[in-house]
Amino acid sequence: MRRTALAGFALISALAASAALAQESQRVRGTIESVSGPSLVIKPAEGPDVTVKLTDNAQVFGVVPLRLADIKAGDFIGVGAMPQPDGSQKAIQVMIFAESQRGLGEGFRPWDRPGSTMTNGTVDATVAGVDGQVLMVKYKDGQQKIVVGPDAVIRGYIPSDKSELKPGVHVAITRADKLADGTLQTARINVGRDGVVPQ
Numbered sequence: 001m002r003r004t005a006l007a008g009f010a011l012i013s014a015l016a017a018s019a020a021l022a023q024e025s026q027r028v029r030g031t032i033e034s035v036s037g038p039s040l041v042i043k044p045a046e047g048p049d050v051t052v053k054l055t056d057n058a059q060v061f062g063v064v065p066l067r068l069a070d071i072k073a074g075d076f077i078g079v080g081a082m083p084q085p086d087g088s089q090k091a092i093q094v095m096i097f098a099e100s101q102r103g104l105g106e107g108f109r110p111w112d113r114p115g116s117t118m119t120n121g122t123v124d125a126t127v128a129g130v131d132g133q134v135l136m137v138k139y140k141d142g143q144q145k146i147v148v149g150p151d152a153v154i155r156g157y158i159p160s161d162k163s164e165l166k167p168g169v170h171v172a173i174t175r176a177d178k179l180a181d182g183t184l185q186t187a188r189i190n191v192g193r194d195g196v197v198p199q
Helices: 002-023
Strands: 025-036 039-043 050-065 076-083 089-096 107-110 117-128 133-139 142-148 153-159 170-178 184-192
Touching: 025 050, 025 184, 039 170, 050 170, 076 133, 076 142, 117 142
Parallel strands: 050 184, 089 142, 089 153
Antiparallel strands: 025 039, 025 170, 039 050, 050 153, 076 089, 076 117, 107 117, 117 133, 133 142, 170 184
């Protein structure tokens, strides 16, 4: 009985470990070295090459340079910013999402730079301000006042397809899941266009 119970516990532990491993994810940024069917070999700025397999229904988005004038009320955007003393957020980078991405990551949370924030929401209003354009960005639990100065990087996502995935292009994967066998897989990849290096 004891041996059976231990064997059962070991099996459950192994399954739990496998599930945890499968849920691990990481960001991948770099240049495509080669393409073989659904698998991409990506060379990051630092470290060894990484192989990522695309799911059958993987989404591909081109990342293009845009201007402040391209941000309109009703757009769904993501803003990486630094908090200001008056409670506003000073934009470092603004991403205008494609309509098919509306609602992606909606909310307000820390970003991947020390002390920074990320706001994903809908532009409710945009007005000229002393330090730049002021955007009121609303999301399901609140809103943020975003100041977009002339130094902010503004990019947009354009729906694309796997034909853009060629050796030499810059790509970024925000979530590559590590599977039980140690390989990486993703359902979405961003491709830089017109000299853009996607983040």
